[in-house]
Amino acid sequence: MTETIQHDLPPPLDVKINRVAADAESTAGTHDVSMDTIVELCKRRGIIFPSSEIYGGLRGAWDYGPLGAALKDNVKAAWKRNMLQLRDDIVQLDAAILMHPRVWEASGHVAGFTDPLVECTSCNQRWRADHLEPNAKGEVYCPNCGAKDFSEPKQFNLMFRTFVGPTEDTSAQVWMRPETAQAMFVDFAHIQLTSRQKVPFGIAQVGKSFRNEITPRNFIFRVREFEQMEMEFFVRPGTDEQWHDYWIRNRWQWYIDLGMRPENLRIRDHAEDELSHYAKATVDVEYRFPFAWSELEGVANRTDFDLRQHSEFSGKDLSYYDQERDERYLPYVVEPAAGVDRSMLAFLVDAYREEEAPTAKGGVDKRTVLRLHHALAPVKVAVLPLSRNAKLVPTARQVNDVLKRRWATQYDDAGAIGRRYRRQDEIGTPFCVTVDFETVESDQAVTVRDRDTMVQERLPIDRLADYLGEHLTLD
Ligand code: GAP
Numbered sequence: 041m042t043e044t045i046q047h048d049l050p051p052p053l054d055v056k057i058n059r060v061a062a063d064a065e066s067t068a069g070t071h072d073v074s075m076d077t078i079v080e081l082c083k084r085r086g087i088i089f090p091s092s093e094i095y096g097g098l099r100g101a102w103d104y105g106p107l108g109a110a111l112k113d114n115v116k117a118a119w120k121r122n123m124l125q126l127r128d129d130i131v132q133l134d135a136a137i138l139m140h141p142r143v144w145e146a147s148g149h150v151a152g153f154t155d156p157l158v159e160c161t162s163c164n165q166r167w168r169a170d171h172l173e174p175n176a177k178g179e180v181y182c183p184n185c186g187a188k189d190f191s192e193p194k195q196f197n198l199m200f201r202t203f204v205g206p207t208e209d210t211s212a213q214v215w216m217r218p219e220t221a222q223a224m225f226v227d228f229a230h231i232q233l234t235s236r237q238k239v240p241f242g243i244a245q246v247g248k249s250f251r252n253e254i255t256p257r258n259f260i261f262r263v264r265e266f267e268q269m270e271m272e273f274f275v276r277p278g279t280d281e282q283w284h285d286y287w288i289r290n291r292w293q294w295y296i297d298l299g300m301r302p303e304n305l306r307i308r309d310h311a312e313d314e315l316s317h318y319a320k321a322t323v324d325v326e327y328r329f330p331f332a333w334s335e336l337e338g339v340a341n342r343t344d345f346d347l348r349q350h351s352e353f354s355g356k357d358l359s360y361y362d363q364e365r366d367e368r369y370l371p372y373v374v375e376p377a378a379g380v381d382r383s384m385l386a387f388l389v390d391a392y393r394e395e396e397a398p399t400a401k402g403g404v405d406k407r408t409v410l411r412l413h414h415a416l417a418p419v420k421v422a423v424l425p426l427s428r429n430a431k432l433v434p435t436a437r438q439v440n441d442v443l444k445r446r447w448a449t450q451y452d453d454a455g456a457i458g459r460r461y462r463r464q465d466e467i468g469t470p471f472c473v474t475v476d477f478e479t480v481e482s483d484q485a486v487t488v489r490d491r492d493t494m495v496q497e498r499l500p501i502d503r504l505a506d507y508l509g510e511h512l513t514l515d
Pocket of ligand 1: 220264
């Protein structure tokens with residue numbers, strides 16, 4: 041084998057995955073936590089709540105409050121670290137959400153990005169036909185009114201449309217992108233040239249996508265406005281299957297490295313009739329959500345479908361000249377496409393625990409703790425003066441001021457210290473630092489409490505930052 045050929049094959053990746061067949065059972069079985077518990081926690085702590093709630097909310101749209109926005113940022117940062125920072129062969133794109141309407145004709149979305157819609161003839165509620173669960177006898181009833189007659193299924197296009205400029209006619213019509221992927225195909229030649237990347241290489245993008253889902257459901261699992269983390273990896277035809285396997289393993293490992301329990305994760309192959317029009321092979325990375333095993337991410341072998349379509353529709357040559365092989369070809373594409381919101385939901389579910397915890401008076405209490413990976417935790421360190429006593433506050437503030445230069449901190453002086461520990465456990469804060477009277481009157485030391493072990497250590501203030509630097513696992 042020549043050096044060139046080895047160069048464009050993936051490096052070996054010794055990662056064991058749990059791979060199941062397309063028709064694997066999707067029932068989740070008993071779970072540690074219910075969706076209602078997660079939704080309630082998110083609402084109570086202002087992590088995620090309905091959009092425009094004071095007007096009654098808007099179905100399929102959610103707002104991420106201070107902690108939710110931080111957690112979401114951390115999920116995206118972890119993805120970018122894996123895709124961009126730790127690699128030399130992937131570059132980033134931040135493309136416009138609105139694109140030329142021909143893009144969506146070329147990609148097949150105008151003709152085929154549809155779901156089957158049926159209407160209950162009794163209450164007129166509309167449903168996605170393939171989401172209606174048949175009972176044991178195979179009969180389907182309206183989940184709203186219980187009637188069993190529906191209209192014939194109609195194909196409903198999921199793309200939101202809007203207009204550019206002041207005229208609202210079809211010449212001004214554009215689509216809100218339903219996936220971030222297309223910009224990476226359309227911009228392929230420009231980016232390849234200007235970044236001087238050689239195939240195999242990837243383009244990665246994180247951003248909003250919009251789908252007019254017929255039945256948004258399961259909290260932030262299926263929504264109408266969401267964020268995707270997608271990467272298009274361009275490879276030489278013939279190496280695509282090896283790269284597909286590589287990216288399946290790479291993506292599995294990303295979830296595991298961020299603390300996801302392997303028993304709640306699986307790779308499910310798509311059946312032939314499940315494949316998208318562009319895909320030669322696809323797997324879903326699935327998570328065992330409380331409601332069912334469901335897709336977190338798809339890893340698809342998209343072949344040269346998209347580059348071919350855009351070459352044809354735009355009239356621009358999107359082929360690649362491989363200098364080392366002295367060959368011109370349309371690269372194949374392997375695409376890991378993940379959802380930010382779905383990953384976040386899975387990380388929340390996976391981290392949630394209800395445990396027994398000792399009280400200060402020697403009793404036993406219950407605590408809720410999010411055992412989030414430190415890199416994902418919205419707050420890394422909480423600084424808690426024992427009370428609001430004027431002697432403690434300046435030192436506690438000073439400690440917080442020093443720590444917040446390096447990490448996301450939260451200063452909390454409201455309520456009993458035990459209650460404050462519980463509040464921090466519930467949002468997954470890895471460390472709490474307590475400033476007490478001994479700190480200011482004698483030893484200039486603080487107590488550091490570990491979220492998971494609840495062990496408390498006494499440390500001199502001037503050792504604190506080093507200690508946290510050593511104990512916070514941020515990669
Ligand atoms: N470019 C390929 C693509 O978009 P997809 O499987 O339709 O593939 C990729 O979407 C990921 O985006 C999904 O695995 C999921 O995590 C997320 N996603 C898709 N539709 C969603 C929705 N309605 N609500 C939340 N996340 C969604």
